[in-house]
Amino acid sequence: MAGIAGLSGCLEGGGGGDSEYPALGNYPIEGDTATLGFNVPQTGPYQEEGADELRAYELAVEHLNNGGGWADLWSDLSGDGVNGYQIDYVTGDTATDADTARESASRMVERDGVIMFAGGSSSATAIAQQELAQQEKVVYMCCLTHSNDTTGGDCVRYGVREMFNAYMTGQALAPIVTAEYGDGLEFYQLYADYTWGQTVETSIREFFGAAGWSEVDSVPTPLGTDDYSTFLSGAVDSGADVLFLNHYGLDGSNSVSQAVDQGVNEEMEIVVPLYNVPMAAGAGGSIEGVFGTDGWDANLENEPTRLFADAFVERYGTVPSSPARLAYSGTMLYAAAVERAGTFYPPEVIRELEGYEWDNGGLGEEVLRACDHQAMRDILVVRGLSAAEQDPTAGRYWEVVEQASYPDQVGYGCDSGPAAACELGAYGDE
Amino acid sequence: MGVAGVSLLATGIGFLIQTLAVASIYILVAIGLSITLGTLKFVNFAHAAVYLAGIYIGLAVALELPFSGDIGRGIGLGEVGLGLGFLAALAVIPIISFGLGLLMERFIARPFYDRPDTDQILVTFGVLLIVQEVIRGLVGGRSMTFTRPEWAQGAIGLGPLGTFARWRLAIIAITAVLVVVVYLYIEYTDVGLAVRAGTEDAEMVNLLGVRVTRPFLLIFGVGSGLAGAAGVVSGPVFSVVPEVGIGVLVPAFLVVVVGGVGSLVGSVVGGLLIGAVEVGLQMGAPTWASVGIYALAAVVIMLRPAGLFGVVEVDE
Numbered sequence: 001m002a003g004i005a006g007l008s009g010c011l012e013g014g015g016g017g018d019s020e021y022p023a024l025g026n027y028p029i030e031g032d033t034a035t036l037g038f039n040v041p042q043t044g045p046y047q048e049e050g051a052d053e054l055r056a057y058e059l060a061v062e063h064l065n066n067g068g069g070w071a072d073l074w075s076d077l078s079g080d081g082v083n084g085y086q087i088d089y090v091t092g093d094t095a096t097d098a099d100t101a102r103e104s105a106s107r108m109v110e111r112d113g114v115i116m117f118a119g120g121s122s123s124a125t126a127i128a129q130q131e132l133a134q135q136e137k138v139v140y141m142c143c144l145t146h147s148n149d150t151t152g153g154d155c156v157r158y159g160v161r162e163m164f165n166a167y168m169t170g171q172a173l174a175p176i177v178t179a180e181y182g183d184g185l186e187f188y189q190l191y192a193d194y195t196w197g198q199t200v201e202t203s204i205r206e207f208f209g210a211a212g213w214s215e216v217d218s219v220p221t222p223l224g225t226d227d228y229s230t231f232l233s234g235a236v237d238s239g240a241d242v243l244f245l246n247h248y249g250l251d252g253s254n255s256v257s258q259a260v261d262q263g264v265n266e267e268m269e270i271v272v273p274l275y276n277v278p279m280a281a282g283a284g285g286s287i288e289g290v291f292g293t294d295g296w297d298a299n300l301e302n303e304p305t306r307l308f309a310d311a312f313v314e315r316y317g318t319v320p321s322s323p324a325r326l327a328y329s330g331t332m333l334y335a336a337a338v339e340r341a342g343t344f345y346p347p348e349v350i351r352e353l354e355g356y357e358w359d360n361g362g363l364g365e366e367v368l369r370a371c372d373h374q375a376m377r378d379i380l381v382v383r384g385l386s387a388a389e390q391d392p393t394a395g396r397y398w399e400v401v402e403q404a405s406y407p408d409q410v411g412y413g414c415d416s417g418p419a420a421a422c423e424l425g426a427y428g429d430e
Numbered sequence: 431m432g433v434a435g436v437s438l439l440a441t442g443i444g445f446l447i448q449t450l451a452v453a454s455i456y457i458l459v460a461i462g463l464s465i466t467l468g469t470l471k472f473v474n475f476a477h478a479a480v481y482l483a484g485i486y487i488g489l490a491v492a493l494e495l496p497f498s499g500d501i502g503r504g505i506g507l508g509e510v511g512l513g514l515g516f517l518a519a520l521a522v523i524p525i526i527s528f529g530l531g532l533l534m535e536r537f538i539a540r541p542f543y544d545r546p547d548t549d550q551i552l553v554t555f556g557v558l559l560i561v562q563e564v565i566r567g568l569v570g571g572r573s574m575t576f577t578r579p580e581w582a583q584g585a586i587g588l589g590p591l592g593t594f595a596r597w598r599l600a601i602i603a604i605t606a607v608l609v610v611v612v613y614l615y616i617e618y619t620d621v622g623l624a625v626r627a628g629t630e631d632a633e634m635v636n637l638l639g640v641r642v643t644r645p646f647l648l649i650f651g652v653g654s655g656l657a658g659a660a661g662v663v664s665g666p667v668f669s670v671v672p673e674v675g676i677g678v679l680v681p682a683f684l685v686v687v688v689g690g691v692g693s694l695v696g697s698v699v700g701g702l703l704i705g706a707v708e709v710g711l712q713m714g715a716p717t718w719a720s721v722g723i724y725a726l727a728a729v730v731i732m733l734r735p736a737g738l739f740g741v742v743e744v745d746e
Contacts, residue, residue, distance in 0.1 A: 227668070
């Protein structure tokens, strides 16, 4: 079988779809161009993250076709297309809505014949898209999705995720935040009322509860809420010591800046479990002293970070956010897996991704687990800077308090945490 | 009054302030919508475009606005703005929006006065989308916020009533002043008289030899000025992105439906009711908060098709 696989790779290289593998999903590719689909929120509460992701996807395609960035760094990549094919792409707007995301992805799969599609924020859109991926046997590279369910109860064989999850955020945050603010405190949670917010809420309760804190109350807020003032008043009235704002994107910018404007930070400590740069930029000086986690920082001093961040700045004139890095990295991981497999045949590409270990993505050592398709990797615990200390041109809005490392500080076994609920589906070639 | 009574009273007043804070923006936007619908029988969804333009022009007056959208970068606009600060924007934008309203009446509304509601909705919603996308192309989708003067930042404690953002209280005061001024204008000036008469029966007013075109034009501009003002005062509270126009349109339109077309008092009462339902549900049943305002509008339409203070039914 390995011999056949190798032969098929040779035959496939250079285009034409002359393959020993059977047709599956959108394989074989017709012509000499492989099309990727980038399905991101261009409207809705997570549109800023989506816009940054799209920039990074376009940069990734440019590097894959013409060299530059990680295409020059990763030995699997040639910088002259992927496995003999030039890379083209189509884009879609998920509108930060699961149904719209699924429809848009479906168009990419059926009309545009994409061999891989990628994107997501939110987690609801990512989960909807990876269900479609499994059904259509087209690989989906999850981008910004932090819900435990993505690689937990809703995991699929055809979706993989480099992004960490709410469970790991809880693991990383609890020791640092409880050490900073003290023992035995009471906390209150406001959370976005969908899969992501719900799993963050559960994980915060689990890990801060285990650290000796107790929850006073936990209140859902609809995704896309503009005005959090009433919810914030309720939090202050509760008398709790700490407020977790489990909101993201525009919602996160609004809730944290309204909290500070309303004086909530004078009554209680605020924690924003999941941060990113566009959100911090929207909230400005309101994030001063506020703890949170993020996946990556453009100011990290390592070669992959510098290569990507510098290329991004040169191309777009702005510093990339962590969602942008995820988008870029996901595309590169897929392309490298295709090169190693010697084919775009989805089951072979997935097998190359499963268990893959790498240390040249700017975050140290990472492994994409075969059991649940979740990357085990480091997480940054960060703390917001004051408006005066922030430097928007350098994308510097916080200090990195700690790079919580896997496996010492974050991570879990295949039979525990969210992974315990994961049953990956079929490869499609069984 | 016992301790429990004081506490209940404090909760009630706190709820009222919260409701006023939420309702203020809706009311400011709804007044223009309601007046245009009442006087000119014109369904003007592009009203939200004035709100949107008010915010972004206000940002350009107040700050150096980065033109980082695809079009903005393409033509190399860089950062453009007067940098005059927030108060300058607050003073200038209602006047600019008044002018935008006059232009909109002349070039968008007037050609469609005699067309069916559906045509009016399509064209005005289209204008809103065009304005939104042009702004996105020029400035980009990244959220922005107004920097306020120090006195307008932070919170103020009102004892047992709770702690409120200073600027939210300022919005309530600004809204109250603007509503009173417009109310006096409509009730006690010749223009207002013509508008009120024209709202009741435009044909009869014309037959009596009063030209209602000019008063209607003025009142269109006044409504637009309020929408622009709403844009600037809400800018520091909510992150500014190109979709905020569409975001405010739906609740403002529901305020008109509940309060009744063509009635300023109706817009105020409708806004307060919508605000109260939203705040009440956020306190008691948060998952229903976004649905509750639609339920309120549905109930009001069933019981009073013209709205609570409506002069005419929308499709009359």
